[in-house]
Amino acid sequence: MSTIPTPELSPGFLKSLARIAGVGHLLTDPADCWPYGYDNSRLHALPRGVVFAADEAQIMALVVLCRDAGIPLVARGRGTGTTGATVPDHGGIVLSFERMDTILRIAPEDRLAVVQPGVLNEQLQQAVGAFGFFWPPDPTSAASCTVGGNLAYNSAGPRAVKYGTPRENTLGLTAISGRGERLRTGVLTTKGVVGYDLTRLIIGSEGTLALITEATLKLTPRPEAKRTLRAAYADIHAAAAAVSAIMAQPVIPCALEIMDAAAIRAVRRHAGLDLPEGVGALLMIEVDGPAACIDQSVAAVAAAAHHAGLIELRCAESAAEVAALWKTRKALSPALRHIAPKKINEDIVVPVSRMGELIEGLERLSHESGVQIVNFGHAGNGNIHVNLLIDPDDPAAVESAHACLDAMFSLVLQLGGTLSGEHGIGIAKRDFVDREIEAPVLALMRDIKRQFDPAGILNPGKGFPETAEPTATNR
């Protein structure tokens, strides 16, 4: 990663910072700050300081301090992001939300919960589950990622195919803009059209517009029943066609996950996978709904899954069988980590009807570049996690992978898709953004950013292509 010269913090700034943070809630020793400089992208940059905020007033004071001094301020949940969006590559201060982890209110009668941003996704699910509800966004990292992070990236997960992303499941926010002002956006209700929709604008903005201090989340009742199916196909094209067929009938599954042949091979070594011979692709399907019609719903989805190339369709009847069916999928991430610890993991999206073309194109790219590609992901949304298995310490491999990525992004856009479904842009994908977003729109987005954050201190350089424009830290 290119290094951007970051200014030392002045003694006066440090003194103010210590006062705002309070005793025991500021790190400035580089060794202490080090772990707060990375995320799951494995990118790293050393912050000059780390503040563990406890409330809104403190965050407001911190923003004002950084704004006046022109020091970057980077929000951080638990660092589970995969694009480097929380990596302070422009230096400055990391603001950790880990102490702001309180569920402030659960109102089952209004189907909402009010939470602080540092609440873990799983912690929220357990708390609202006690009232018979869930919050749909369910990233794989749910046990360790924060709601604030989910909102910052608009992170979803398998359930989004039926229940939507954070943008469809958040009613309102409280946030501190880069101006240092408190913004209350949205409503407590499922309808509201007073003023512009700043709630959705802030969601997915990766901490570049405002720092979320409180979120009002829309809750969904837990379905009575859920069934798991596993459909094995001869090849990925058969599986992709089945996904189209499943998504074209009325019963929307609550998960519709795909694994290609390379992904299956990667986990073959694990004993007891219990997969028939000749399987070239797998679909993991979950169907939920009222107990009274779960059998009919499963039948409708199963009928659509019965596509040419289907080798086996199994439906779990017990919790043990569910676990057995998911075993292949769950084994995938550790297996890939073992094979290629520094793999590149993309999360492109194409319209469901174009998924077959995408897969063909990826096979061609893999063949041409010599880069092994493993595909899995949320097929019901057309959201595929394309994994390039390379050794990043081999310069030739890195070069091939980058050429391959470049060609893949072109393919995705040509198919009417988008470069990111749920991981966001951060540092990793910022230089590709202008291929998807046209220049006038990009310029407008930068202008909007300037209204929220005139000094350019909030997570500078993230989410957009880097420009020659002076940034907060080097102007």
Added chain:
Amino acid sequence: MSTIPTPELSPGFLKSLARIAGVGHLLTDPADCWPYGYDNSRLHALPRGVVFAADEAQIMALVVLCRDAGIPLVARGRGTGTTGATVPDHGGIVLSFERMDTILRIAPEDRLAVVQPGVLNEQLQQAVGAFGFFWPPDPTSAASCTVGGNLAYNSAGPRAVKYGTPRENTLGLTAISGRGERLRTGVLTTKGVVGYDLTRLIIGSEGTLALITEATLKLTPRPEAKRTLRAAYADIHAAAAAVSAIMAQPVIPCALEIMDAAAIRAVRRHAGLDLPEGVGALLMIEVDGPAACIDQSVAAVAAAAHHAGLIELRCAESAAEVAALWKTRKALSPALRHIAPKKINEDIVVPVSRMGELIEGLERLSHESGVQIVNFGHAGNGNIHVNLLIDPDDPAAVESAHACLDAMFSLVLQLGGTLSGEHGIGIAKRDFVDREIEAPVLALMRDIKRQFDPAGILNPGKGFPETAEPTATNR
């Protein structure tokens, strides 16, 4: 309405306007322009010209012309809005979208439709219905309102309680900003986090940020079965409590409409209403879903509706019975129009759990002010159409009504609600907006508007409190 001096159009401007509009697609005679100066709010202001655009290039040229001349440009669908948002009270040009009424593409395999803004809501529903889909937003005016108008106001309708508003059912837009630039926002897929969410920012912005020229709409499969129930209660409090109970269980109705005693009285004169004695409030409930479990779904909702104060619960078994049950509700609008042709119709929202308090407060306000108030609306969202039945030609009545409205808005905000659920702000409610939206947020919204529309030509003065700032037409 206060009159704002609007400049005459110069001969040079008119010549360019005629060239851009093309023969037969421009009105400038005041008598011809007159009908394009009102909407269903009954507010009126005479536009200086009306252009009937046919394509994007023309709209871009029109924006550039108006931008350079500082002439207001007001987008208009079919004028069914109720807040004066399309009324050109700052003068200038009305841009009618009625010629841009083509459904460009229906892609059942990707569950989307691409339409021009002048397509009527009902026209869209019929076209996608042929493929087994619907688009959830369903304003009462569906037969005559445009999709562009639905998007401009984020207009919903009864189905929003289960299926959401336009913001939850739109994937992307093409629009022309006030700068005269073409903006492509959003994606073709149900996931996407590249750049800021300008799609939702433009939806609900009442033509103040950009002119929508094309919309990609998310389609939903039509449910197999639907059942209609009518629950009659002794009073509105019992009905409000039943709404809370219905919304706290997992089966979400696809419509949950309420009528209070005054609304029932207004339609009593209509024969054959077939309502038992002593009814003080009605709920109209629709439940949809797979045929296999519709009985169980109805039973779950009916059980929740069985609340203290229930007088009668009927479930329609045939189309004729459905029509009979809806008769009371359908008779309401004509009856109210007869009683008070110029009634004030608000569409405030409160959290469902606060609806009882709202109703009590409204009864108190009606009693204190002497203004007759009729309440009905989308109870499942807490979205109540509060109708103040007054004669606007009686100055004393108007004064009482305004005092009553003022107190009502305070009550709504105190209950955690919002001033508008689906009608928007326009002219009618702009002076109340700063009670709901705090000053820093309002300032930020104005700053965002300036980025989209630096010359301030797009629907100036709408949606926000009027300020002392110079506007495009009088600076």
